[in-house]
Amino acid sequence: MNRFDRDILFLETLRRSSKARHRLKKQTGGPGHFAVVELEVRPLARDSGFRFVDSVVEGRIPNAFVPAVEKGARKALARGPIGGFPVVDVEVELLDGQAHKRDSHAVDFETAGLVAVQAAMAEAQPAILEPMGLLELGCPVPSVGFALGRLAARRSSVVGTGFEAGLYVIRAMIPILERKAFEAELSQATSGTARCSVRPSSHAVMPDALVSTLFGRRP
DSSP, rough: HHHHHHHTTTEEEEESSSEEEEEEEOOSSSSSSEEEEEEEEOOOTTTTTTEEEEOOOOOSSSSGGHHHHHHHHHHTTTSSSSSOOOOOOOEEEEEEOOTTTOOOOOOHHHHHHHHHHHHHHHOOOOOEEEEEEEEEEEEEEGHHHHHHHHHHHHEEEEEEEEEEEEEEEEEEEEEEHHHHHHHHHHHHHHOOEHHHHHHHHEEEEHHHHHHHHSSSSSO
């Protein structure tokens, strides 16, 4: 598991909606603990962040406890179900719940919210978001075929080409995970005559087969 450079900033997200309900009830001889939370998680557009929606019918959960559910949801999203990476671009909607006059406390609803979100995320087709970089490569013309072939093998997509200072220039989106290996292959094939730079760009969904290889589980 996790056979990759730990400096790479992976994220997680969801690909479909899912509901979950958690009932917390504890009696230890002293004050009890009770909370019921029913909620739904759903994916948002990329770069939308996090959204919490309170749709509970008035009185089902006291208003004072709703922020605790949101706090629990945020804690759950800090560690995704695949690799423990932050989960982004997700909406959590609080649908229903139940409280006890004496035994319910804010911490109970925080815990119930956390557990319910964790359970819902596990069934919402979670995905790994891997960072991408905009690569600019200048290589001798005889090495162009090799460079294009290795870029394809390294899951990269070409976005532009041209000539500059006697070199064939290729611009491509490359997964940061593949960068070091590609640069090593290119340097060896061109005896160090190629030049290459990578600028951080965005995140993209990692293929499920690769997720299975790296993290030991299939989304």
